Amino acid sequence: MVRSVISGNSASAYGAKIARAEVIAAYPITPQTSIIEKIANFVANGEFKTEFVKVESEHSAMAACVAASLTGARTYTASSSHGLLLMHEMLIWASGARTPVVMSNVNRANGPPWSVWADQHDTMAQRDTGWMQIYCESNQEVLDSILMQYKVGESPDIMIPSMIIEDAFILSHTVEPVDIPDQDAVDDFLPPFAPEKKLDPDDPHGFGSLVMPEWYMEFRYKIAESMDLARDRIREVEKDFEKRFGRSYGGLMDFYEVEDADAVLMIGGSVASTAKEVIDKMRKEGKKVGLARVRYFRPFPVDEVRWLAKKVNRIGVVDRSYCFGHGGPIAAEVYGALLPTGDRPIVKNFIAGLGGKDITPEVLERLFNKMLVTNESGTEKEIEWVDVKGHSLGVE
């Protein structure tokens, strides 16, 4: 094991390297660029034996990854924002073709207006593509999640691609100490990719042909089943990973000080770190607050949310993106998960931090305090945009 002080992007590149990705196809975009530059350097210096296809677009990057994966190679790519949006068609292709591609995505706002800063709209807009989505809190989690998701995704009964997500600049370009596991230990944890079927002249098959209505739904159902099965697999793989490497991240939803909490914020991404500090401070002042960190958005941690709703009466969901028309995407999932149960905590939706607007400790403290005193469970102020200039609903 080597302990290095590296950025989230560097951690991504090391993740791909020690996972022994055999084919990488990628296209540059801020703030992802340093991932593929690092990989190019690994390759140029003979430190990483991989086929790095320097494609002419992100759409081609994903098309090449899908084809390489179907030819039996472990594949990796990285993108962000507009690059991810351009891939949309091929993201759906990747899950439909059951290719366990792993991609790092740096969460960045979509234009216009142009913005290169943190925002979850790019990945949230891919909710329905059939990819697992992991929102990371630290650079170590970025690296470890790549290793774990290859193992989860490549299980014969899963075969689903994964997006490992890091916040623009806050993780992508900020250095932290990261343990880079030894290659032997990684090889032992993650055996080579060996799909049951691949493009092979000795065993010729068609992959993705026309199906009539009598069969299409069956293909979709199999993906749905695998995605559901993935919840347990994620937990198992993380346990195994923890045994070997001594680190774990809380499965699908990472809880902090929720057992006796009067109010909990639910957040995905690196803001969770800030929230944990705010919680420590507020707890010293006697305020019982806690955090539910959304690690996986897909598959969604339905059981975890339901468990939480039994414990706490006030949940503030902080969405760093918005679905125009109604509400933030995480909040929508939470409402949806709770509806069939009898538990009815007060759930509020805060829209905050779009386009890199800082979510500071002060902002989070305000949100916690607001949640602690709120008794509204109706539709009034159900969705609040936090600190928007000229907006009357800013949190007081």
Place this chain on the structure above:
Amino acid sequence: MMAKLTIPEEELMYPGHVGCLGCGATLAMRYTLKALGQRTIISVPACCWAVMPGVFPLTCLKIPMLYTAFETTGASISGIRAALDAKGIDDITVVGWAGDGGTADIGIQALSGAVERGTDVMYIMYDNEAYMNTGVQRSSATPIGAWTTTTPVGTTKDWKKMPKKDMVEIMVAHKIPYTATMSISHPEDMIKKLQKAQKIKGPKFIHIYAPCPTGWRMAPDKTVEIAKMAVDSGAFPLYEVEDGIYTITRKPKELKPVMPYLAMQGRFRHLPQEELDGIQLGIQKRWKRLLKLEEFTRDLEGE
């Protein structure tokens, strides 16, 4: 004495495809697979050929086939090649097989990228001169003057107004090692060129002329005949370009007039005489240019 068979006997395409009666693209595939043999992987985007192998779980092809998205053929074969390279497999021919729309229009970016990167693949465009799978809409490879459902002539002479996009020239401009045209009317020529291309490392671009009776509004028993007329009239000349050197592989002493070729197809029926004359003139000019190119580039040989 028996004549020597130059077309391999092995069949890698079974009967039972679901293409139309008289489809030229089926012959194109059948001869291509005969030429390339069983150690071939093919990637096919949306196009008639994405349907023609048959409906799940059936296929009429005896080689592995990846169905890919409409605009991705160049990227898809890049991925297959990269995976084979990663595994040290070098005895498999990787083929991208796309229509003229998937090549000259929506897929041109991925194709340009793939060949510019020097990818060791064979990209084959089977050309039926329109978007046939979606019901005969114009592509940039539709010839000037043609009727399609999106150039429907109407009362305003709204036929295809611009000439056919020249994919071979675009590929030659990429400085790839091998580019060739071929026609389903000349299978021996097809086999020869395909087998030559197969031995060349790097990107190869093949343009196959594949008449479509359905879209061209002609009798389905005239497919081979019309393809031959296209070659003989110079409407579709057969040539190859190796490292920039042009060789015309079928050179009639004199081109046949194009009029009988046009007259056999409903898609040109609306054209007034001056347009037909214009098409004839265009073909002659292009042929002359090709002869000059051959003469001019021959001097480059060995350089």
